[in-house]
Amino acid sequence: MERYLFLAQRLTAMVLGPLVLIHLGLILYAVEGGLTASKILSRTRGSVGWGAFYGLFVIMAAIHGPIGLRNVLNEWTSLPKTATLIITLGLGLLLLILGARSVVAVVGLGG
């Protein structure tokens, strides 16, 4: 399992790298351009592109973060390995649900 978690963390990092940069650029663009929340939503609602972009972002983050956190917990706490696995699996699911809710809120369901 360690090998595949190691691999999943690296591969998701490769995907997350450009996604994070685009996301940060987008924040700067929106803030500098003075876009309001309603203006942003009018552009993102029903957009398949933004839906796919942030959908992918959420999935990658929900995989990447918990694997790293599991490593940190294993190294720095005396929690049993099964406990750290369950905690971080739970965190992954939470990230996935919260992220999915955000994507639905920004993009809207069914346009």
Added chain:
Amino acid sequence: MSLDESISHQSLLKVKVWRGKEDGQWMNYEVPARENQTVLDVVSEIQRKLEPGLAYRYACRVGVCGSCAMTVNGKPRWTCRTHVKKVSGTGELTIEPLRNLPRIKDLVCDLAPFIDTWQKAGAPFSGIQTRHQEPAKVDPGSKARKAADAGLQCINCAVCYSACDVVSWDKDYIGPAGLNRAWTLINDARHGKRAETFNKAFGEGGCGSCHSQGNCTRHCPIGLSPSESITGLKKSALFGLPKV
């Protein structure tokens, strides 16, 4: 403590030596500073002339066996290959046992946990052929053979294990020497259990735990690079066993 009056005119080297086990104490000694003097010479001189009960370990005295490894002025070293002048800029030496291993007495530590990591890494060589078969033909120029050759000269001195910070906080971690050994076997066409070794090196406490700090490579007395071997292992995560 000092030596007898006859050498009092010589310049003296101040040496702090760890005595006892985990709950021991630092003891101060003074030995004559000599033109050519290794740290092992200093330890031997203390044991022979000042402190007959001092426990330490050595065998070959010439950097072949690796048994005299100790922590000198905070760094793990082979004491037989470390000249005092190279490490005692302040004219003082501190000598203690290797880090990350249970202490037995004074400068001697128990190497068993270190040797166990080799087992954990699937390190014993497992031959496939019998003595009646032709020896395997291995191309010395092949990528796999070069990778194996690069890590082969390890003599098990535990200096890298002692230098590694990950070992200090993660007792499940195999450590640099075991993983380096595993990488040499994985790249050895004659090893019968390549897949098993690979899986162990990637298991719990395996190469994924390495933080790539490179202390192993920095301190290896013969200039091997366990970091490079561990990187080789990590790189194989995607495609599995390298071709041999």
